[in-house]
Amino acid sequence: MDKILREPNIWDLHIHTPLGTPTKKNYGGVSAEEFVDELIKIYRNEDKKIGMISFTDHNKINVEAYEAFRNKSDIAIIPGIEVDVYLTEGAKDSKHIIFYFDEKELSNISDLQKLIEGYIKKKEKVYFEDFVMYLIENKKKFAVSPHAFKQGKRGINYEWTTEDTADRGTSEFSGLFFPFWEAGGKSDICKAIEFLKEQSGEEENQQAVIAFSDSADYKKIKDYIENPHQYFLCLNSFKGLLLAGSDRSRIIYEYEDRPKNNPSEKIKKIILSNDLKKINQKNKIELQLSDRLNVIVGGRGKGKSALLDAIVYKIDNRKIEDRSRASFVKKFDMQITNFNDTELASDTNIVYFSQSYINKLFDGNSQEKFEKFFEKQFAESESVSSGISDIKMILERTEEISSVDDLNVADDLKNIVSIGKKLTNLSIKNKKTKKVPLYSECHGYDKCIRDLLPQNSEIWDEQLQNAFKQFIEQLVENIAKYNYNTLFETKFAQLMKNKIEEEKRKKSRIDKMKGDSKERIEQKLKFLYSKELERIRQINKLYKIEKSKTQVDIQYAKCSGEKDNKFFFVSVANKEHPVEYAKRMIIEAVNKSKYKGFEKKEIDEIFKVYATSQELNENIKDSITFFELEKKIENLEELKAEKVQRIIYKSGEEFINLHNTSPGTQTNAVMEFILHTDSTVPLFIDQPEDNIDNEARYTQLTRWIRNQKYKRQIILVTHDANVVINGDAECVIIANHTSDKFSYEYGALEYGDVLDSAAVILDGGKTAIHRRMEKYGE
Structure with a gap:
């Protein structure tokens, strides 16, 4: 017998033998042994392989057929009998109900026959409740499968003619003792399932419905194996x-x-040594794994996590970050085979969570780990940057000389700076010779022009207002050009000439002997004033950066959890505006003891001091030079910028910042995220139940695991019985460790004593089994 399921099985648990009438005639009057020989021949010749059968004659057990089949075939068989029972004392018609028994009864099948047939022969009518009590008193393990939506009045649903009788009948024949109802075929299965849906309403009814061959001849047996009504996992x-x-x-x-997916990524078989030495015939352990849910269980310190970490280390040793742990699990000699029956590649992609890994993501000390874990989700908002490269790109695109801002040249260089304010120097005169600033809010030039025009509001429609606005903008541009020519080419040249002459006279008085030439003085002054203009342009370029580029920038990616729950992976970037940065750099460079109150100056005054340089040079700190300050402002090397990444969990109408919640809430939410991820990559988790309360484990965690295992292979360590039993594990690995050796036994929940062992080892084992296995007839 296989220890775990590799493929769906076909069962036919309703086969009549030649023991009864008219089945004896249908089979041609053959003996039990001849019948078995023909049956085995049919199964051997079919492409589809039968997994398990049962002989279920009416009110009889064919001992000879059971014994012959056991001796001649390795196909699984369990004892069964179809009993005509009455549900109540007043019932007119009997019902056909099949009783199945533990295969252990096959070793003494004749004793079971005598027990059951003896009871039936003594009774004029067999009543269902009495017969069930008789089996319980005789300590028989059994299961009950009534006919439903089959054979008319022989089915349990025949009298369910009203809503009340249907509700009562469904309740009585669901749950304990009743693994499944047996319908007549696929169409009857659909009818029964639809009926159960209507009865259960919003709650999902777990009553299974199947159909077997109910064969009384070879043709039915053959037809069923060729086209089974269902498969059993x-x-x-x-x-x-x-x-x-x-x-x-x-x-x-x-x-x-x-x-279904990626057989090369999934682990089919593991071979390892039990003593941390090289594998040989004496120390070899072989474990077969399911492509779905595999759980490793065992007592404290019995080697559960050691096995999980050793598997992970063998696949990708970088996943085991703790050096001492890596050094230990490295000692496991291990061979891993995939579902292609080849060696699992060392670069196979897996997802691994060590114990308490999720809590560490939120502890505030593992930002790098946090960002790496959610790298894919936060990558969707990667345009949110905490760097300054985007700002530098804007500055590089900015023209070196601004079309308007750098034209703020007045009659004296000490007033040349007019940064960060609306332009007031580009002005003209009206006919009263009064200067009118172009951008003054109250007396703007556009208002002066408008005042000269008709004021009728009906004339000033949207088209005319736009035309007027364009006219003013063009006028401003032309005036700016005019001012440039008049102020820069004419007045600035005259100013330079005056300054040169003044400097010549000053130099002559101080040192007539040196007699610097006019050309050298002119070059020096041009250099001096060009530097001041460069600093003005430098600051003006910073003003070109829109506030939106440096204010809080928020973007997010969205992922789905269970039902309507959502995860928002939010990236928030906040950057200092370059103008504020320049102001801060200048203030920090000033020696406050020498230049008291400097930091309280208006921003334009601070920049004027910076542009003219002399006053700032006299009061700058010894730790920095003026050249270094210029470079700092130019390169934005100390601009303050930060990027914060957060996970916001939406449950119902509530938005929850997971970083401000308890470890239990964090674990539960991230487990929901992990177990709703659309991925086929194998998943390894050490104790997913950590920090999750018992009810959440039972109602949520196990449901998520059950859903996820159909998409990807899962291998996890757990102490919790709910995860194993209600998660419906396909493979349970039981770990044990003595002083010098490890041992690992494995099997499906239904294999051998796996279920009983799990109940003893795991926390809440008996309760979990009761919740899950309430249909066990024990």
């Missing part, structure tokens, strides 16, 4: 039957290949 055993009945998802109506 359980091992071929009585426990497998009970498990299928306790979880409707274990029964599928279309065949599926396993694994």
Whole structure:
């Protein structure tokens, strides 16, 4: 018998033998042994392989058929019998109900026959409740499968003619003892499922519905194996039957290949040594894994996490970040095979979470780990940057000489700076010879022009207002050009000439002997004033940066959780505006003891001091030169900028910043995210239940794991029985460790004593089994 499920199984648990009438005639009057030989021949010749059968004659057990089949075939078989029972004392018609028994009864099948047939022969009528109590008193493990939507009045639903009788009947024949209802075929299965949906309303009814061959001749047996009504995702055993009945998802109506996705990435088999030495025949342990959910369980310190980490280390040793841990698990000699039956590649992509890993993401000390873990999600908002490269690009695109701002040349160089304010020097005179500033809010030039024009509001429609606005803008541009020519080419040249002459006279008085030439003085002054203009242009360029480029910039990516829950991966960047940065750099460069109150000056005054340089040079700190200050402002090398990344969790109408919540809420939310990710990459988790309360484990975590395992292989370590049993693990690995050796046993939940061992080892084992296996007839 296989230890874990590799592919869906076909069961036919309703086969009649030649023991009864008219089946004896249908089979041509053959003996039990001849019947078994023909049956085995049919199964051997079919492309589809039968996994498990049961002989279910009416009110009889064919001991000879069971014994012959056990001796001649390795196909699983469990004892069964179809009993005609009455549900109540007043019932007119009996119902056909099949009882299945543990395969352990096969070793003494004749004793089971005597027990059951003896009871039936003694009774004029077999009443269902009495018969069930009789089996319980005799300590028989059994399961019950009534006919439903089949054979008319022989089905349990025949008398369910009103809503009340349907509700009562459904309740009585669901749950305990009833793994599944047996319908007549695929169409009857659909009818029964639709009926159960209507009965359960919004709650999903877990009652399974199936259909077997109900064969009384070879043709029916052959037709069924060629076209089975359903497939079972359980091992071929009585426990497998009970498990299928306790979880409707274990029964599928279309065949599926396993694994569905990426067989080269999934682990099929692991071979390792039990003593941390090289693998040999004496120390070799072989573990078969499922392509779905694999759980490693065991007592404290028994090697659960060691096995998980050793597997991860073998695939990608970079995942084990703790050096001492890596040094230990490295000692495991291990061979890993994928579902292509080849060695698993060392560069196979996996997702791994060590114990308490999720809490560390939010502890504030692992920003790098946090960003790396959610790298893909935050990458969707990567345009949010905390760097200054975007600002520098804007500055590089800015023209070296601004078309307006650099034309703020007045009659004296000491008033040349007019930065950060609306231009007031580009002005003209009206006919009263009064200067009118172009951009004054109250007496602007556009208002003067407008005052000269008709004021009728009907004339000033939108088209005329736009035309007027364009006219004013063109006028401003022309005036700016005019001012440039008059102020710069004419007045500035005259100013320079006056300054040169004054400097010549000054120099002559101080040192007539040196007699610097007019040409040298002119070059020096041009150099001096060009530097001041450069600093003006430098500051003016910073004003070109829009505030929107440096104010708080927020972008986010959105991912879905369960139902309407959402995860928002928010990136927030906040940068200092370059103008504020320049102001701060200048203030920080000033020696406050020498230049008291400098930091309280208006920003334009601060920039004037910077542009003219002399006053600032006299009061600058010894630790910095004026040239270094210029470079700092030019390169924006100390501009303040920060980028913050946060996860906002939306549950219902509530938005929750996960960074401000408890470890339990963080773990629960991130587990929801992980287990709703659309990925086929194998997932390794050490104790996903950490910090999650018991009810959340049962109602949420196990549901998420069950849904995710159909998309990707999951291998996890757990102490919690809910994860194993209600997560419906396909493979359970039980870890143990003595003083010098590890041991690992594995199997499906329904294999051997796996379920019982898990119940003893795991926290809440008995409660979890009761919740999940409430249909067990024990």
